[in-house]
Amino acid sequence: MDEYYQVQLATVTFVIPRRYENLRFVAAGGYGAVACALDRVTNREVAIKKLLKPFETDIHAKRAYRELKLLMHLNNKDASVVQIFNVFTPDQRREFNTLYFVLNYARGDLAKVLHNYQKHRQRFQERDIQVLIYSLLRGLKYIHSAGIIHRDLKPSNIGVDRDFNLSILDFGLARVVMPADRILTGYVQTRWWRAPETIYNWENYSSKADLFSVGCIMAELVLLRPLFTGGNFIEQLRKILEVLGTPSNEELAELCEPYAYAYIRDQIGDLPRLNFQNLFRPLGLSHGGINLLELLLQLNPARRPSVEEALAHPYLASMYDPTDEPTAPQLNDPHQDETHTINEWKAIIWDLIGTFQVPEWFTQNTTNSLN
DSSP, X not given: OOOEEEEEXXXXXXXXXXXXXEEEEXXXXXXXXXXXXXXXXXXXXXXXXXXXXXXXXXXXXXXXXXXXXHHHHTOOXXXXXOOEEEEEOSSOGGGOOOOEEEEEOOSEEHHHHHHHHHHTTOOOOHHHHHHHHHXXXXXXXXXXXXTEEOOOOXXXXXXXXXXXXXXXXXXXXXXXXXXXXXXXXXXXSOGGGXXXXXXXXXXXXXXXXXXXXXXXXXXXXXXXXXXXXXXXXXXXHHHHHHHHOOOOHHHHHHHSOHHHHHHIIIIIOXXXXXXXXXXXXXXXXXXXXXXXXXXXXXXXXXXXXXXXXXXTSGXXXXXXXXXXXXXXXXXXXXXXXXXXOHHHHHHHHHHHHHHOOOOHHHHHOOSOTTO
């Protein structure tokens, strides 16, 4: 049995196995706190994520289960997706209240990179934008191939190293789309990077919502600021339409719930679409890049490319290699739409922890995958 010790970092107490040393605080959010550490067994730097109050409510417990389930299913060293090396709890089964994930350590994230570029008044070279967007789409292809929508793509959820190697992070809001049910219910995405259909038709959306988020991130790489910065949901919708224009009445009726249709027609009205050539060409984005951006930022999700189509766009031709784009088996999660008590979720998660196997490639390769 592992021997544990306690470390206080900021306001968070970590209780971890002794194999993890030299803990340093990285970040904390509403659902988790992250520290980096040296794994002395493999001599690898890792990230340790402590879920904060994972069993506070049944909703928190289901989120914890979902994140662990998806991390385990998507574990692949070559897929531009966060890797899980270990999962543990210092608790006994009867007192099970804390949960930790050991993940690959991304020394930075895209939000920090963007901040540094803004601070030093630098701009991304177009080749850097191509590399980042291709890598992001490559990771997204792996996620979508398993029937999973990430639902919270944003710069702070994209790990990046100094060579722009990329890793999609944080599956706390991700969800499986069952093959027979290609739409999802409910809003989750962080507002500035969310797809419009999650605002005006929030009951129904698909994996195409992730593609709109990729478009928002691509635009931000060029502008060095978020493209759509609404202060609330209604203002966010207005910001989107101020750039992308108001659809025709016929298309709007097809896309929107009746209440959203009425609001757009009565309160926002007809707004023209901005010319992307005028907006992005002076900042150095090529015509091919602008074309891809226009496709990703289509209001109508049916007009957006799939992740496979986006990867095959001519703008990314110099990197495109479908034989080097991993896919994952379809995930059929029996607990996806189940409702359980907190104690029932605890039992399900405890049993899931028992099935975790350390990947062979983790012990074989002792260099940090994002170094």
